[in-house]
Amino acid sequence: MTEKQHKISFYRTEMLPPKPPPPATTGVLGWMRENLFSNWWNTILTFIGLYIIWLIVSNFVQFAILDAVWEGKDRNACLPKNGVEVGACWAFVRARFNQFMFGFYPVAEQWRVNLTYLVGIILLIPMLIPSVPWKRLNGILLLVAFPIFAYLMLYGAPSLNLPIVETTRWGGLLLTLVIAITGIVTSLPLGVLLALGRQSKMPVVRLVSIIFIEFWRGVPLITVLFMSSVMLPLFLPEGVTLDKVVRPLVGVALFSAAYMAEVVRGGLQAIPKGQYEGAMALGLTYWQMMRLVILPQALKMVIPGIVNTFIGLFKDTSLVSIIGLMDLLGIVQSALADAKWSTPTTAPTAYLFLALTYWFFCFGMSRYSIFMENYLHTGHKR
Amino acid sequence: MKRTLLSIALGAAVSVAAVTAASAGTLQDVKAKGFVQCGVSQGLPGFSNPDDKGNWTGIDVDLCRAVAAAIFGDANKVKFTPLSAKERFTALQSGEIDLLSRNTTWTATRDTALGLNFAGVNYYDGQGFMVRKSLGVTSAMQLNGAAICTNTGTTTELNVADFFRSHKMQYEVVAFEKADEVVKAYDEGRCDVYTTDRSGLAAQRLKLKNPDEHIVLPEIISKEPLGPVVRQGDDQWFDLVKWTLFAMVNAEELGVTSKNVDEMKKSNNPAIKRLRGVEGNFGENLGVSNAWAYNIIKQVGNYGESYDRNVGPKTPLGLARGLNALWNKGGIMYAPPIR
Numbered sequence: 270m271t272e273k274q275h276k277i278s279f280y281r282t283e284m285l286p287p288k289p290p291p292p293a294t295t296g297v298l299g300w301m302r303e304n305l306f307s308n309w310w311n312t313i314l315t316f317i318g319l320y321i322i323w324l325i326v327s328n329f330v331q332f333a334i335l336d337a338v339w340e341g342k343d344r345n346a347c348l349p350k351n352g353v354e355v356g357a358c359w360a361f362v363r364a365r366f367n368q369f370m371f372g373f374y375p376v377a378e379q380w381r382v383n384l385t386y387l388v389g390i391i392l393l394i395p396m397l398i399p400s401v402p403w404k405r406l407n408g409i410l411l412l413v414a415f416p417i418f419a420y421l422m423l424y425g426a427p428s429l430n431l432p433i434v435e436t437t438r439w440g441g442l443l444l445t446l447v448i449a450i451t452g453i454v455t456s457l458p459l460g461v462l463l464a465l466g467r468q469s470k471m472p473v474v475r476l477v478s479i480i481f482i483e484f485w486r487g488v489p490l491i492t493v494l495f496m497s498s499v500m501l502p503l504f505l506p507e508g509v510t511l512d513k514v515v516r517p518l519v520g521v522a523l524f525s526a527a528y529m530a531e532v533v534r535g536g537l538q539a540i541p542k543g544q545y546e547g548a549m550a551l552g553l554t555y556w557q558m559m560r561l562v563i564l565p566q567a568l569k570m571v572i573p574g575i576v577n578t579f580i581g582l583f584k585d586t587s588l589v590s591i592i593g594l595m596d597l598l599g600i601v602q603s604a605l606a607d608a609k610w611s612t613p614t615t616a617p618t619a620y621l622f623l624a625l626t627y628w629f630f631c632f633g634m635s636r637y638s639i640f641m642e643n644y645l646h647t648g649h650k651r
Numbered sequence: 652m653k654r655t656l657l658s659i660a661l662g663a664a665v666s667v668a669a670v671t672a673a674s675a676g677t678l679q680d681v682k683a684k685g686f687v688q689c690g691v692s693q694g695l696p697g698f699s700n701p702d703d704k705g706n707w708t709g710i711d712v713d714l715c716r717a718v719a720a721a722i723f724g725d726a727n728k729v730k731f732t733p734l735s736a737k738e739r740f741t742a743l744q745s746g747e748i749d750l751l752s753r754n755t756t757w758t759a760t761r762d763t764a765l766g767l768n769f770a771g772v773n774y775y776d777g778q779g780f781m782v783r784k785s786l787g788v789t790s791a792m793q794l795n796g797a798a799i800c801t802n803t804g805t806t807t808e809l810n811v812a813d814f815f816r817s818h819k820m821q822y823e824v825v826a827f828e829k830a831d832e833v834v835k836a837y838d839e840g841r842c843d844v845y846t847t848d849r850s851g852l853a854a855q856r857l858k859l860k861n862p863d864e865h866i867v868l869p870e871i872i873s874k875e876p877l878g879p880v881v882r883q884g885d886d887q888w889f890d891l892v893k894w895t896l897f898a899m900v901n902a903e904e905l906g907v908t909s910k911n912v913d914e915m916k917k918s919n920n921p922a923i924k925r926l927r928g929v930e931g932n933f934g935e936n937l938g939v940s941n942a943w944a945y946n947i948i949k950q951v952g953n954y955g956e957s958y959d960r961n962v963g964p965k966t967p968l969g970l971a972r973g974l975n976a977l978w979n980k981g982g983i984m985y986a987p988p989i990r
Contacts, residue, residue: 344967349860364703373705437732499738502745510747593693593734603701603733606694608967611857616831
């Protein structure tokens, strides 16, 4: 009996091999089932979403690629064909590409701009990659030597056999980058100093910092630009004219420094008091404490805010086109005035080109900031 | 408050302008630095816009080049400063530019209170209306109840209001900030009428899907004489710019063009002789060489050539001469004689 029972009862002596999960729960299909079609309501939403995406993407592809005109010498290429409107007029952007990049910079001298870009990129890339050594030397080259080099190359120096190219001839992406990079490079250190000044125990320093920050934060950038281009020339003594590009350059830099100062102050306030006291207890001086203990922690925390300010600054440079500077936006708009090219699709194409260019730079900055946050996440990542 | 600030600013502007003018003659300054600094628009079809190669072209630009040709005998000795509408007068008052040639309407306020002088008119513009042919409208008087597309905050809007009110007609304004938006809205049928300056209508028309389906109505509802501007109080410079324009108009009237100006040397017509600088010393009286008008015509051309090249019927803009024809050809373009 017992033996028989033994035979009936059944137990395994070895484990079953693991079976693959049901096909409907894995892979692309499973992911879609779980995230897109988990119930009838989500399924409907998914289809509505897909439809909207389809509408946008198909129209975009139709306009920007399928129906686009790639070659042509003037507006005739981009005019409606047999009553059917053509797509993007890339022929226009191609014809004007050099102007969009360099403005009125003489063609024979454009190698100087390219060389400046090249040197800037060569210096910038090792600076951005944390594992590359010689950061200090690299930093000095990038922040001290490079600006001098760039000035000599872009503006020119007759003694070095580089003919002078007045800033009025600068334009397009070149001018946008000059304004944005100058603004970015000067606003960060200035902003840190202002933030420290605002927290200082010395009343004069604190007051000056507060007045500076609140003044620049209190006026719109457009006002600053108008003041610098319309009022300033009237106040300057006769015969003294401040360069037309330098005016907004200074305005943009000071403006963004004020914003930067508030971002950095946010970081400083987030540092617990113990950190300050600990540093002081170690006998560090004020600057040592800031440089070695407080700022590394504070700046790390506000990277998103700093990059946000940079991106805002980059896009704000397009405002200089309203004071007659031919930055990327300005030069594109003035090119649109050319009757030789005016067609129904020229303006949309030009603005699409603009949007893609700005997006390329802003997205690049944004991705780098995410990389930097992850790299420096030690101890704070949640 | 705004008024006070404005008048203070204008006062400052005027006083600075006076100081600048009193200190040295613009002509001497220009000769010393070797080029004319000319303020132009940031881009207005046919008036001043950069071409594919980055050279400035347009009827306003030609005037700048003509002034350079008169002074230096070289039409390329000119530098252009693109200016927005708001900063153009400051740039002139502060001495940043020597000459403003930027489709600027000659008005009493600008000529008097701003401390500026208008050195003539190089284009007579005026506000017009464009409608679809399918509407069957042939006159602006039939526009009662129309929806009108226009730019915001410009005199264009005020002119429309004046016109419709004085003719006791109803209308509805559909206003946008940028010209591109206005033309898009008009093309999509959001309004029946598109109004702006007639030169602007011609330029914006090119952006329509089907330009042939639209017509410009004959009525012109405002006077927009556009001309070069200089600082007040520098008569020598003022005279030079004024006579540069007159020389171009006179050359057209006398049939002297950039092509035949060399042959015209042999001409027995005393007026042409004076224009060519063979007789008299009109150039010296202006403070430049006697070949000034020759240089202008040779290098830039006469007024008609400049018009045809930039805005005339053969260009995409295709503007008929109209008011801008010579006085003896049905227009009002008239220049005092050189004698």
